[in-house]
Amino acid sequence: MAPAARSADELIRVLDESCTATLASLKRPTREPAALSSAESSSPPSLSDIRNDVLAHLQAISKEVTAISLALRPPVSQDALKGTLEKLVGVVGKLVYAAELLPRDGTLAKRMNWTVQESLEAFQHFLSSISSTLAAPSSSAKSARDELLRSAKTVWSVVDKAQEMGDDLAAALEPPQDELKEAVEEVLSVGEELAKCIEGAVDERGSEEVKKAEMEWLGVWRKQRDTAKAKLDAI
Incomplete structure (x- = not known):
């Protein structure tokens, strides 16, 4: 029997909890290293590989944020919203895994760590805006949607900045x-x-x-x- 489809509110809660747990982990001075697969254990990913994965996942999140912004235009498309949130559960999970692989030491690793933190915080605010938009009465629907778009723009801005920083990191990782x-x-x-x-x-x-x-x-x-x-x- 197929599992029951999750509601938008439940998916938002799952995403929010994932962000909260990851932010807490990234902000700790020390943490247990992420468990690697057998293939990764024999050949651990380089900082450059992790960087590429992080940036790709952030770009995917930015894309889905755009999709949600469109789905929440009146009339709201619940199916499109839930489908996109389901995608985001997978994408955020991949970002979390990549972020947990980041080393604790080194300037470049710390910059990537901060980038992920900033991105997750912006995304969490966007999730909160989704909930507010869905719950808003008709009298405050416009202001709720305006706040949603502002939070979406913040995500886009943070991700764009991360992509630019990624180019700087790539240059720094290249030999002189x-x-x-x-x-x-x-x-x-x-x-x-x-x-x-x-x-x-x-x-x-x-x-x-x-x-x-x-x-x-x-x-x-x-x-x-x-x-x-x-x-x-x-x-």
Whole structure:
């Protein structure tokens, strides 16, 4: 027998409780790490992976907030509202899981933590506005809907800001290309100096057989060096 469909009020309560519990967890100085699947345990997600998941789930929440704002335009579509709230239960659950994977230490992880907190708080206020809109008598329906739209705009704004910050985080997670290139070029330069020293020593004291072998080896080394440098330049 299929489970009975949940009412809009019940779905709102489930979402609100999930947000409250997650916010409490994220605000604690320490917490138990989230349980990982067997696949994740062998290869834990990187901060970059977690960031991508968090931003994707926030974007999905923003999209469903838009759908609810439309569903609550008079005449209210209860079916559309409940369907969207059901989707949000799944999306928020995924966001909660991703947020629980965030490390406690590190500037980038803390910024992501704050972003999730700000987003959940804005979303909770939106949930409250849904309840107020549904319960509002006709005399105050317009003011309730205006408040709903204001809270929706707050969610959109917070999520947009999170997406922009996500780009900054992605840049911060990238290795410093200029410094990397400079370091590699320095290593290659030192290697070339060493190769010249070897050539000089072989020319002075090496037999023809040794000279031939060393020249072949140096030729291969220089070819590999040039290939590595070309790949670096292409980054």
